[in-house]
Amino acid sequence: MNTLIFRSVAPFLTALMIMFSIFVLLRGHNEPGGGFIGGLIAASAFAIYGIAYGVAAVRRALWFHPMSIAGSGLLLAALSGFVSILAGVPFMTGIWIYPRLFGVEIPLATVMSFDIGVYLVVVGAITSIALALEEKERD
């Protein structure tokens, strides 16, 4: 799309949306949000960027093939499930640790890495579909 306004706004919009998507992902445990919805937001962000600047630009910006992102997300989610096996509890049991960083206690959990995996799968899969469709449109 070649309107000047859209092309100028798109990078900022994309950056903001991706930041927002990560925010939504991380707050999901206590407030509305989570990996799935975060992933959808990020996917729309890439779609907007793609509409403004073309598929090649998005692929350059992503660096990885979107399907690899989805694959690594699935791997991460599965591995998060296996951590609990090492701890001697059933598969997929959430394991929590509370490290202190700069005097602040930060709760971290396999549940979170699992959710990040969900996020990556959704981003990767949807983006790769959208990109493939856009690409064909213009060639």
Add this chain to the structure above:
Amino acid sequence: MITLLCLFLPFIAAIVAPFATRRLGHQAAWLLAAAPAFAFVYFTGYLPEIAAGEVVTGGFVWVPSLNLSFSWFIDGLSLTFALLITGIGTLIVLYSGGYMKGHPQQGRFFSFILLFMGSMLGVVLSDSFLMLFVYWELTSITSFLLIGFDHERAAARRAALQALVITGGGGLCLLAGLIFLWNISGVTQLSLLVHAGDVVRQSPFYLAALLLVLGGCFTKSAQFPFHAWLPNAMEAPTPVSAYLHSATMVKAGVYLLMRLNPTLGDMPAWEILLPFFGGVTLIAGTFLSLRQTDLKLMLAYTTMASLGLLVMLTGFGSDHAIIAAVLYLVAHSLFKGALFMVAGLIDHEAGTRDVTRLGGLMRAMPITFGAALLAALSMGGLPLFLGFLAKEEIYYALEGGNLRAIVFALIAVIGNALMFAIAFAVALKPFLGPKVDTPKQAHEGPLLLWIGPAVLAVLGLCGGLFSGILHRFVSTPMASAVEGVPTQVSISTIPHIGVPLLLSLVTVALGVLVYLQLSRARALMVRLMDGIGPGPDRAFDGFIAGLVRLSVLVTRFVQPGRLEVYLTATFIFLALTLLVPPILYGELPAVPLFPSDVALHEWGFFAIALIGLVAVLMASNRLTAIVSLGIQGFAVAVIFLLFGAPDLSFTQFMVETLSVVILALAMTRLSLSPSDHRPIAHRLFDGTIALACGLGFALLLLKSTQSVFDDRLTDFFNAYSKIIAHGANVVNVIIVDFRGVDTLGEIAVVMITGLSILALIRIRPGGGATKPADNNPDANGGGRR
């Protein structure tokens, strides 16, 4: 525990084989042969114990809840088979070392042979039904691999597939039969089944179980009309033919019949079906072998005939018949294994195995000739040899005087006479007479090649000479196991005057006659067979071709390749599932009361949703319709938000946005016409389906909100989400923690869907895929149909 080790030793050797062969070349045979040799020596140690009438069992519980165990059991029958498998196996491994020398895939060949050996050992030592079945199918699979070893030849591939289809299909029959036996008798172990014979015989399901078991045994042991795969299996390298397709695997069917004789035997069906099919196979096999000129094929058809003879004897129903079957089985494994190896040796050294192009090899290959002669003497059933004992016993068994015995005695005499002729045709024709020019200059093979046939042939003589020892340690325990009661085997090689000897003389005289007139008999058989027309082998091809045609038809019907058809079918079915059961069972929801407290802004969003819908229907082009559908979706998302489902609403917003984007992209990509050109009747039809689906969903939702809501789960999640899972957002905690495994499955589905959509997008009508960044100008309008 050493028994367990012996069960797995061939598999371990199979893993080692490729590496050992890379290191040692064909000399690896000596190392690999140590595995079966060790097992052979170990099993020999059981001989005194088993001869004393004991039974050795062992094993461990595998899946206790299914009453499944990994257990073995050794009695006279399984021990004899185990000794044959490991003993002949040792010789075959050595022989393969010489025969496949220099073959680039020799390591793989060793590996397959040893895999087969392990499977076959498992078949005969298994106690539990399921273990038997698993090993049984493993022998079919390894046989498939070995027959198709020269996979670059179409004939080998066809033969391999044919063997797999026939024996594998038989295996499924067997499984069903074993399940029948399990249900009838209540036991899952062969060792216990012996005691359940009366229960099984009186069961109304006896015949069904019998037929299914016979389906397995007859296919495996190449009984008529399932015999076609066995001669075709001669496409395999000769060590395979010698080992699998004469000495061991094809006897698995006979083994199982013998094993089940105490349980299923002594019934009219058993004593009719087995001798009948066995007798037909015997006659068919011997006559078919007459027409062959290929040494291996001549032997293959006599193997089929011998298997027929064994089945016939097993089912004949007398003590002498069982003893005869036992003796003949051992004798046959020895002489046929030896003769096959001789045939391979001739092929290897002279370059051909066509009997009409061979002659005068005696001087060049004296050891081979000796081995062939000894084996043929045993096969022909001449005195002093084990084959003679077997044949005498056969005639003892069949001298009854009644019509049935006379008919089968006649069949046996004809069969044996023809086998006599073939035996000497294989053992004498290539060696005697004037020297014939062969493709290769023949000379004696290396030690690795002749040691196998020599040992087996000599054993055939020893078995006859020292029949007392053989009977004490092998024949008597084995016959007792087959009979189910102690049975004494006492026949010796000293000829006794009587009917059996007379029949033997007739057999030999007839055999010599056929041998002398072999080429005339062959010409006669060729004419006869051409007159009969296509046999089961062609029928197999027809069957496979028909199967392919049928599946093509079914696929064309189920998957016509038009998305419209799929969608219409899916939605019609959906509407039916939603609407028919509530109407049929009178479970339609009550008419809901209209809520009176709907606020104005809520009305507003309902109105927007409705406007979106109307816009979809009114839209003159597709893009407008898609966007209008998005409006409706957004309105619904707001309604979700208003009624307290922020997560759901959030997701709905994003899904609506993305689906509008993706649908719009797909539309432009498909190069559809901008507007809808369906005729009015078609529109009405599609509209009706859509309305029915919508109505169905509305009714379902109404009904489910009207029933009493079980809120135990809600209470649980609300109460424990924070305490157990440290999260306040119950929805998300359920997704990532309580039901995390579900989510893992779902994201895997998302991933796979993405991959398949990607693949679909890249497929072009002309076939072939292109890279995503392909800017080939010829690729314009890639998706156009």
